Amino acid sequence: MDTPNERIEMKIAGRRSLTPEIAEFTLAPTAGGTLPGFTPGAHITVETPDGAMRRYSLMNDGVEPSEYVIAVKREPNSRGGSASMHDKAVEGATLSVEPPENDFELVDAPKYILIAGGIGVTPILSMARHLQKQGKPFEMVYCTRTAEDTAYLDEVKGFETATVHHDEGELDNFFDFWDLLENPGSEHVYCCGPAPLMEEIEALTGHWTEGRVHFEEFNAVDVVREDDEPFKVTLKESGREIEVPADRSILEALRDAGIETVSSCESGTCGTCKCRLVAGEPDHRDHVLMDEEKADHIMICVSRAKSGDLTLDL
Incomplete structure (x- = not known):
């Protein structure tokens, strides 16, 4: 897997309810000082309390910021991201955050x-x-x-x-x-x-x-679809078999089993979770892999088995 961006350890310095389903979080660096700046439209990737990586737009002024402000909606079908932010991200808790990125940059225009x-x-x-x-x-x-x-x-x-x-x-x-x-x-x-x-x-x-x-649009693909079926993933290094339920991704199933993985976007757009595929027929759902990579690689945050089981070089 690729090496993730260097993360920033941050504490939840403030939290307030905006609506019954939306909460605003103010994050301050545990080490203090000025954070990496950003421009309007930027986002950060947050490791939520349950371990899921989720992208949230930054709300505050990005010129020499001393904090990051985000707002999170509790999604009705949350698989561990927004629900854990609402249920477990309390004031004083710490979160690991990747530096800001901007794929939605304002261009200069008259209006x-x-x-x-x-x-x-x-x-x-x-x-x-x-x-x-x-x-x-x-x-x-x-x-x-x-x-x-x-x-x-x-x-x-x-x-x-x-x-x-x-x-x-x-x-x-x-x-x-x-x-x-x-x-x-x-x-x-x-x-x-x-x-x-x-x-x-x-x-x-x-x-x-x-x-x-x-x-x-942060959710570039449907990670879970109505017609998805469960399958097994075998980890080559240990021989361990992991059951991937119909409503969980490979990445989530590995995380649920206590296996550490590296990820960032968890929406099939960044390439961080790319793994070598040893055996099996993959159902590729990402927007990253080159055609020549698809025979022996898989993005475990979104892709699944098309039929049968998979073996990964993990």
Whole structure:
């Protein structure tokens, strides 16, 4: 496996509830001092209390920061990430964090359209704060189910050019973006939110110039699918057999069995968990492996056995 980024040990210096399902965490380095800086749209990868690696957008100012601020939504089908953050990440606890990265960078533009859905507001709000501070024009649309579900509601309402829309869970009450996106100007669009919102914006901006519409999506693949079946993984070095349930990844099954692994994104996009495949037919679900690597390598954070069992060089 590849060597992960050098991690930063941080303590939870503050925690507050934003909605019944969203909590904000303020992380401070245990060694003190200034942290690596970052720009709006950046994220950190956090090792959650249960050992899962999860990416969270940074909310605070990234110029010479002394802390990192993130917000985490408890996902209803959490496999150890968001649930452990909500249940076990208490004030005073320590977390291991990888330095900031930014795959959702703001480019220089005369105007911006910022679109957020649900917890996708985290990078979008960071951008809005930055643009307002810089005096750059932007419009913002923030879509949620209800006011109770809406994190940072009062702050977003404070932006003169922001619109907050609650659909109340009704499909026919979805926000109509066409008036905003029908006639492309010189704006750049930034969008983060659930898949239906992202798909809608992608469809409505098909006539926009390439490179002017930007999306942020941490969960690049479905790690677990409804038709997945259990299988076994044999570890070549020890001969140990590990059962991989239908609702767990290989990486998670190894972690559950007390076997240390190296990982980062856990969404099939970074390559950190790449393992050599000794035997078996893999079901590749990552976005990293080259075609010539797929016969003898596998990304254990997302990929599975297509049929039968697998043997890994571990």
